[in-house]
Amino acid sequence: MSRTLSWSHALRMILVLALLGVAAFPIYWMLVTSLTSSSDLFAPKPHLLPDWSQAAVYGHAFSATAVATWLKNSAIVAFGTAALSIVLAIFPAYVLSRYRMRAVAILGVALFVTQMLPEAMLVVPLYAIFGQLGLLNSLTGLILANTAFTVPVITLILKGAVDGVPIDIEEAAGIDGCSRLGIVLTMVLPLVAPSLAAAAVIAFFHGWNEYVFAQTLISDQGLQTASVGLAGFVGELSTPMHTVMAIGLMYTLPAVIFYLFVQRYVVSGMTAGSVKG
């Protein structure tokens, strides 16, 4: 039995490693590409290992492009989107979980519908609305636009989490003299914290990665986000491959690292939502 055990264990570990390889390879390849000299890049045989003598490309990317500003803007948008999404989503999530009435059902359906709308379809009318509201060319506006797309899914995740909060606790707080608002803020919110983390991650990624709105709603160079900045390199006349890959990597890594820190909460947060029976 122990022999079969170790065999299956070895097989499992091989599969895990293969999986990790598949997941990480393109990112690794970005690193390799950014660190390959341009003559080697167009060589008939690919270089499989990074050439560290080329590391200057990273310094160059920083000095020659506004990548620092882009990343800063992306970070602002991403954190802003995450924060605003959660602020907006927690109350409807609570309502969806705790109330049974027609208006609530309609809200639930509406949330689903909004998940189906492609950004490309809404960007034209949204641009006009943002123009009216004076939100063009501001990161705030971008956050607002992104949030419209993250709120629905986050609401549904948080709803699952709130479903898992025992109603007893709310009733106890009510008897202890807590208002509804107080219940949501002091009871529900702390208890769904892992799910908040999961939700925040989803919103964060959305804000960090978003391209269509960032491209359209922002024209000020100083407010460009990394997705737009990176896409801007894909030139008609020339694409500086090293710089693009270097910036691509600098753009990817913060999100990956951020995720490494929160992944524990993400799994448990999603669990809170899904194990509602």
Added chain:
Amino acid sequence: MASISLQGVTKIFGGKKAANQITFDVADREFLVLLGPSGCGKSTLLRMLAGLEQVTSGEVHVGARRVDTLPPSARDMAFVFQSYALYPHMTVRRNISFPLIMREHRWWFHLPLIGGLAKRRIERSPAVRDLVDRTAKTLALTEMLDRYPRTLSGGQRQRVALGRAMVRQPDVFLMDEPLSNLDAKLRTSMRAEIIKLHREVGGTFVYVTHDQIEAMTMGTRIALMRDGEVQQFGTPREIYTDPANTFVARFIGTPPMNLIEARIEPRGLVIGKAVLPLPEHLAALGQQAPRDVLLGIRPQALGLAHGVLAGQVVLVEHVGAESIVSIKLDHANTAHSDDGESGDDVMVVVQGYSDLRSGQPVQLSLDLGEAVLFERGGQRIRVPALSRAV
């Protein structure tokens, strides 16, 4: 003054009556137990008292106040939940002081930082601190004040829940099966704890349970419910010795009271082929027309020596100092139908370790001194002249 008075309280859940015209009064400082099988409406009734559920009709008064229109927080009642409902993200101290903090709550406490500080200030104010410390001491929780509920054992959690209720010094304590999550041993000791609490802090207690032992040992009054209706309301002793119907009779007492089909005739109580003389307190019935009845007799009142009813041992269970012997009667029927499978047999409690084997034929003796009679339909037959005083 916290007497509680219910007047025709009814609760309808989508057509189903979870509580039906419930009317009773509980005096101040009583310990009322709501007892009944699962789904009979105990929790619903308690939650209506607390204001967690709206009454469909009827009135609830506490002292002189009508409370059924008030929100839960305005009723000044404490509620202890079956699941304890401790706030898992708060320390024991914060859990206990939470009702006090809420009493001082202002809207701006919702603001992120300031609110936190304000709450801490209240928590640390001498008055609150003192009260919480004293409560914790009473419940032997002093050393756990800074721990979180998840690090406590079941019994400790239970005590925190009690503490949270006590600290408000309310007039009425409501408890919904607060012991049912504990193991048997802990249950026994927490039972004593709650009785002590009642004695010390006063106030009117309403306590829900489906465990008759709890009901008997804790209550000063019991309301025994079934299908949303109160079957009998009285002291534990009344309910034990003077059940209002077969349901009550069989619900209270372990093993349950035996119900044997019998017939009252002038010559005495006829069970199958046997005829027994009517005991004194039932004698008056002998003068009336013969009628079919159910004889209710507790297992403790049956004996296995030189008896009058013949039967066969079906099962012997040894429970420490006594043995419970199930016996299938040869010539008489029982009416234990609502118990399902094992209802056909008469149970006898024998002191000590019984050596009977199943299949063995036995003779059953009956001590009718405390026996009661019911209609075949289940209603208690009260004996006209001599109706027993308790």
Added chain:
Amino acid sequence: MASISLQGVTKIFGGKKAANQITFDVADREFLVLLGPSGCGKSTLLRMLAGLEQVTSGEVHVGARRVDTLPPSARDMAFVFQSYALYPHMTVRRNISFPLIMREHRWWFHLPLIGGLAKRRIERSPAVRDLVDRTAKTLALTEMLDRYPRTLSGGQRQRVALGRAMVRQPDVFLMDEPLSNLDAKLRTSMRAEIIKLHREVGGTFVYVTHDQIEAMTMGTRIALMRDGEVQQFGTPREIYTDPANTFVARFIGTPPMNLIEARIEPRGLVIGKAVLPLPEHLAALGQQAPRDVLLGIRPQALGLAHGVLAGQVVLVEHVGAESIVSIKLDHANTAHSDDGESGDDVMVVVQGYSDLRSGQPVQLSLDLGEAVLFERGGQRIRVPALSRAV
């Protein structure tokens, strides 16, 4: 032949011994109960029997076969889980026939359509159908065969779980607290059901519980465990009347046995200021050197009439036909420490409804006929010459 033999079975979980050198033999058709407080290793032991947990060391034999190296499916044991572990998406019929289908399982049953058909064919084959129908009938589940577990009550689910175990007709039935999720009433009737099952289908039963009533009523043998070790192995009666140590003594019996500090001297048993003559079965001890002991005496052996020990009533609990009176002794100490809060008092069981009030002074009489003695450390003191036969 399904005798079970454990030889030095040990299980270590990351340094902690969940089972320590457990050795005992159970004959074929015994009903062994593993009893003990929470966390003592009962489930671990049972799971090692089933093969769900590997033994760290030691051997497990069933009949002549050594099984501890076999996978669970090869051991031919049925397991009933505390939570029933019914397959929620299968009908009752499929749940019960699942083990039979698995017995016939071929790899190609995993193919989408064919597999489904094949399984259905097995399920509908006369042999399986018959067996399932018979099992369902035995358990009164016939009408529920096409329902899903979710729509069943607790007791019905429990019966389905039993059915799934029975249908395999295994040599050994393992059950891990199968009744602990049921309410008290249902528990009683399911208890009888399982005893009946044991009697009818035969096989060796190993049953885990922490409820002593279950253990006493169901087991033909009890292994009482604590901290991974077997404290005593014997029949319920042995364990009740002849406990191996104070832990066993207080674990079995409600209310628990009283342990009173005493001293044996030639003049008799000295408790506080009182001196009692040694009963016959302990007389031999009087000849030895004086020693400090703990007197173990059951609450049923204490009386409140013209006694020898003075005390004060602390609490009176009425439990149906008897009352339990807690008494604080004036001049003697008890050794109930491991019970925590309410351990200081001696408990007395009084028949009938006691009118004592708390605070009232009483006199306690002792019937030493069944009393046992322990070292202060807890070990039983066996009386050399006259060691009692059971």
Added chain:
Amino acid sequence: QTKEALTFAAVTFSEAGRGERLKAWVEKFNKSQAVAEITPIAIPFGSFAKTVFTQMGGGAGPDLVRMDAIDYYAAVNSKSILPLDDLLKGGNYKFTEPDKYMIVGGKRFGVPFELSNYVLLYNPALLKGGKPPANFDEFLASAKAATGNGVYGYAYRATMAEGNGFWQDLCNFVYGFGGRWSDAQGNLTLNDAKVVEGVTAYKQIYDASVIPKGADAATYRRMFWERKVAMEVDNGGVAGIFSLQAPELAFAAAPSPFPTRAQGMVLTALTINANTKHKAAAEAFIKWTLQPENQKDLQELLGASNVATVVERSPEMMAKRPWLKVYDDQAVNSVPQLVQGLEVKTPEIQQIVLEQVLKVLQGGVDPKKAMDDAQRTALSRVLRK
């Protein structure tokens, strides 16, 4: 007093090399006067039109826009840019020939910003004898000869992912073989024999295994510069970038090796967004750009392109960059890459044509049949005939 803040959007700003120079050129304007401050906005080629048009449609957008001809006609059509006739009235400008394409319905809505012609660029070191081919057969032969050892004889685009570039390359072949997308009356002539010939030639190259298939423009231009591509037909902007970014690269230019000298032309216009709130300042900028010395600077920084007005190049420059002359000489033969008469519908027609050509290239469909299909589809779908 603060300056009026204007924005000027152009793809060129996002190009390495030329972008910086263009910004400097705009800065010169900012310094030249005290009333307006223009901020450059770089928008990459791929999303330029969509972004700017969304913004303009939404009532905002940059004040000044450099747009491709294809977009220019759409903007004119929806009156999204301001007419400039009044502004330039009386000015004595010597506009280059293609300026005529700026006049729509007798009115002018922009001035040419950059005019870029197409000629054959080659790496002399990679061609036998260092000589450019003179006709299509020679061209095919020398491309084949140059191919091998990681070097490709020729490069162009043939992917939908680079639809616009693909279209430009295709225009060169079609125009070079004497075809046009429409006749003088604006009737579609997608299946004209000459067009089919051009497509056939395109396919011939494709099948000759001389091109790095799938390399996008950025890549194969880089390869050209790394001396891994021998020839390409490309516009002056590209040559400008080569000379700026790879000064050590000795490349040369020659007329495209097609039967006729007609080639496509990248024509971009400088326009004023109709939504501007700074009309006067924007107009001032346009006038400024048209001043001869500014035109001269612009032409120089753009590389091998021409600008709105005729600017003579200095002899030293011509000596240093002999290929400039080839580009300048090509100007008279350049035709905008539009479906003339149906300028606004060009994107849709372009899509239809390119898909059919792809079918020719990849699916082996007969060029004639493919272009017949294109003609039919375009007529029915785009023109609803």
Added chain:
Amino acid sequence: MHAAASSVGVTSPKAKRDWTPYWFAAPVALYLLLFQGYPLVQEFYLSFTSTALLSPGQHTYVGLQNYVDLVTQEEFRQVFLITAVYTVVCVVAAIGLGLGAALLLNAPFRGRGLARALVTIPWAAPPVAVALIFIWIYNGQYGIFNHLRGALGGAVSLESWLDSPALALPAVLLTTIWQIFPFASVVILAALQGVSSELREAAVIDGADRLSVFRAVVWPTIQPSVALLALFLTIWSLRRFDLIWLMTQGGPIGSTNTMVIELYRRAFVYRDLGQGAAVGMVGLSIALLITIVYFRYTQRVERAKGQR
């Protein structure tokens, strides 16, 4: 807001209506109405017009013309087909791979936490960066994939995968699946936490092999989560844009031309907002239909199992 937030429980028969849920939901409702509802209504209207991107204010009402065009154009049938293939393959593969990964990562082994984190890298990677690196990976001459094919002895056509009508869709799908399967695996991993170990052991004791245990115990438990996940992945795949557009713009020969790409092309390349909106409405209807079918189905299943 505080003033309106009443206490727990509706207080009495005479008490006023509990407005709390309305207050709680109002901000989000308004927000969505403004930023999604209103634009949606506008798009709905636009779909019956011919409207230039540059002058969305001036529309010509054309009735059902845009829809009629869609129905009659053969190309649009291809768009349908591509969308369907893209969506189905994405969802099936992402769930399959996600399930496999989740099962692998659910068993205990050393370094599991790190592995769980690393597997989710693709999810964290921005689509723009992903598109760029994959374009390079698929590159005909210098892409690592063609090199690998060569190294493994395959026929090397030196053609970029993205330029081949046969390979472009698989290539785009591969990229998409690579990017989205971690999300599926996280969700499924979370669902796996709910699998009762007792149930699993019961099946083992009943003699079930691994696959049977999975089918009898694991799958039924995670199935609702997987179904909801599938719904979301479907909806998201129907509207995925950046990745496809950046990689192929729907080409070659429409082989990766999904509904959203077509929408975009019509609205922004052909600059006809009306046509774009019509495509969008068709897409929306399909998504709605799928959602309705999903809910109907789950309800029926639940009812069949007596869960409701």
